[in-house]
Amino acid sequence: MKVFTAEQIREADAHTIRNEPVTSIGLMERAARAIFQWMVNCYDPSKRIAVVCGTGNNGGDGLAVSRMLHEHGYRVDVYVINRKTTGSDDFETNLNRLPVPWKQISESGEIPSFEQYGLIIDAIFGTGLSRAAEGIYAESIRAMNDSSVEILAIDLPSGLFPDASSAGMKVVHATVTLTFQLPKLALLMPENGRCTGEWEVLDIGLDQDFISSQHSPFSLITAGLVDQLIPARSKFDHKGNYGHGIIIAGSHGKIGAAVLAARAALRSGIGLLTMYIPRDGYPILQSAVPEAMVITDENEHYLSGIPDLEGASAVGIGPGIGRQAETVYTLEEALRNSNKPMVLDADALNLLAEHPHLKDLVPENSILTPHPGEFRRLVGEWNNDFERLDKQRSLSRERKWIVVLKGSHTSVSFPDGQVFFNTTGNPGMATAGCGDVLTGVITSILAQGIKPTAAALCGVYIHGYAGDLAREAGSEAGLIAGDVVRYLPHAFAAFE
Numbered sequence: 001m002k003v004f005t006a007e008q009i010r011e012a013d014a015h016t017i018r019n020e021p022v023t024s025i026g027l028m029e030r031a032a033r034a035i036f037q038w039m040v041n042c043y044d045p046s047k048r049i050a051v052v053c054g055t056g057n058n059g060g061d062g063l064a065v066s067r068m069l070h071e072h073g074y075r076v077d078v079y080v081i082n083r084k085t086t087g088s089d090d091f092e093t094n095l096n097r098l099p100v101p102w103k104q105i106s107e108s109g110e111i112p113s114f115e116q117y118g119l120i121i122d123a124i125f126g127t128g129l130s131r132a133a134e135g136i137y138a139e140s141i142r143a144m145n146d147s148s149v150e151i152l153a154i155d156l157p158s159g160l161f162p163d164a165s166s167a168g169m170k171v172v173h174a175t176v177t178l179t180f181q182l183p184k185l186a187l188l189m190p191e192n193g194r195c196t197g198e199w200e201v202l203d204i205g206l207d208q209d210f211i212s213s214q215h216s217p218f219s220l221i222t223a224g225l226v227d228q229l230i231p232a233r234s235k236f237d238h239k240g241n242y243g244h245g246i247i248i249a250g251s252h253g254k255i256g257a258a259v260l261a262a263r264a265a266l267r268s269g270i271g272l273l274t275m276y277i278p279r280d281g282y283p284i285l286q287s288a289v290p291e292a293m294v295i296t297d298e299n300e301h302y303l304s305g306i307p308d309l310e311g312a313s314a315v316g317i318g319p320g321i322g323r324q325a326e327t328v329y330t331l332e333e334a335l336r337n338s339n340k341p342m343v344l345d346a347d348a349l350n351l352l353a354e355h356p357h358l359k360d361l362v363p364e365n366s367i368l369t370p371h372p373g374e375f376r377r378l379v380g381e382w383n384n385d386f387e388r389l390d391k392q393r394s395l396s397r398e399r400k401w402i403v404v405l406k407g408s409h410t411s412v413s414f415p416d417g418q419v420f421f422n423t424t425g426n427p428g429m430a431t432a433g434c435g436d437v438l439t440g441v442i443t444s445i446l447a448q449g450i451k452p453t454a455a456a457l458c459g460v461y462i463h464g465y466a467g468d469l470a471r472e473a474g475s476e477a478g479l480i481a482g483d484v485v486r487y488l489p490h491a492f493a494a495f496e
């Protein structure tokens with residue numbers, strides 16, 4: 001699924017009105033109906049609802065939803081902020097159609113006490129926000145946020161720019177955001193998590209051919225995409241068909257990282273797996289993961305040498321390796337001896353940042369999986385998440401790397417400038433070892449002969465999905481990395 005800018009959404013909107021038997025007001029009716037139907041499934045009429053509207057089309061949506069709710073027995077109080085002059089045409093039409101009285105919120109008047117409501121619908125601004133909310137708009141938003149009442153935002157939380165940073169601005173803190181047709185970039189940025197709440201995309205039937213014809217550098221990783229990218233297994237296959245991966249991992253006190261990566265790789269379909277670890281990890285790894293082969297470094301506590309990478313169909317390096325001076329040699333030699341894309345994670349990335357000349361040795365199309373801290377060490381500071389996204393894209397373009405920047409909506413950037421945002425995963429996965437599991441999953445998929453771009457997308461999605469299944473079976477707080485491994489087979493089952 002593509003992510004569109006506000007401009008592209010407007011064009012899709014206009015194109016649909018021009019080419020289909022639907023008018024502008026008809027489209028607004030569809031949009032409102034989609035919101036209303038979503039609400040009927042989630043809220044019963046016992047909740048008293050405040051609908052706070054601006055005077056653009058977002059406000060028009062709010063008015064149409066108010067009408068539908070009223071017609072179905074919901075108790076709604078409609079507020080319009082600052083209707084000094086006339087609003088948009090479709091706003092005015094829906095104001096005329098409103099079967100209940102409405103109240104004005106104006107600069108000179110009082111702001112209602114929102115605490116009396118069970119739900120607030122936010123319809124002040126959508127994609128048409130042109131500047132930061134100030135004055136009565138900012139005050140209304142503040143009162144809505146301070147009320148602690150659940151807020152449902154139509155299309156976008158009011159005050160949030162769809163395609164640029166809104167850092168430091170007054171923005172509605174929605175509990176849920178129902179956005180029309182396609183997601184907007186702002187919904188994917190961690191800095192906006194507090195404002196967007198959970199969000200969902202509602203189909204309002206904009207022209208699909210037009211949407212397909214439009215280029216967007218941004219997309220979501222969906223189950224449908226992963227399904228297309230994962231090849232089916234054949235009954236005539238043997239373990240030789242599923243590759244031989246080598247994962248270089250672990251140091252004293254962090255052999256667990258190697259164990260998690262190994263288990264994850266084996267649970268992701270790899271044919272053969274060799275782990276290269278420091279000597280004192282040998283008994284731990286062999287007993288914890290008997291399915292893996294193990295080669296040990298001559299050093300007891302950390303890595304200082306390199307295995308033969310000749311027969312490997314993919315190499316992953318980084319989980320738990322630490323930053324010993326000797327381990328720099330391991331990384332450098334691994335990079336020099338790999339002629340195929342690799343997977344680099346954790347301290348392999350920190351060592352790259354500390355020894356920048358090593359960056360030139362990273363094979364093209366390698367997959368780097370930094371968390372934000374590791375990413376910052378690689379590229380320096382950023383002022384907001386949009387700037388961070390720019391830096392991620394530049395790094396992918398300049399170095400020809402696939403960068404998997406981990407977080408909620410993990411972003412995967414490609415050398416051609418495309419970025420895919422993940423739709424699986426949960427806050428329970430922000431826990432030690434989940435990154436090691438991801439390295440194992442991606443290395444495993446890559447080793448099976450799947451292209452690096454597809455391996456990164458499938459790995460990220462399935463890792464998050466396994467985490468979601470683990471949460472369902474337990475809880476977010478109780479989730480540990482081993483649970484993600486445990487649910488990998490269930491996650492893969494969805495694609496068999």
Ligand SMILES: NC(=O)C1=CN([C@@H]2O[C@H](COP(=O)(O)OP(=O)(O)OC[C@H]3O[C@@H](n4cnc5c(N)ncnc54)[C@H](OP(=O)(O)O)[C@@H]3O)[C@@H](O)[C@H]2O)[C@H](O)CC1
Pocket residue numbers: 009010012013027028031054055056057058059060061088124125126127128129130131132133134137154155156180181206
């Ligand atoms: N295809 C779709 O997705 C559909 C979307 N719909 C809904 O329409 C809105 C977009 O509507 P639009 O009228 O373009 O914009 P808004 O309603 O978001 O707001 C525009 C008005 O607000 C004024 N504005 C903007 N920023 C501020 C501010 N900081 N302070 C005060 N006023 C502000 C703006 O005034 P200008 O001075 O900037 O001109 C406008 O008056 C979309 O989000 C959906 O909810 C359709 O219903 C169906 C199709």
Ligand SMILES: [K+]
Pocket residue numbers: 058122123124125126153154155156157158
């Ligand atoms: K809104």
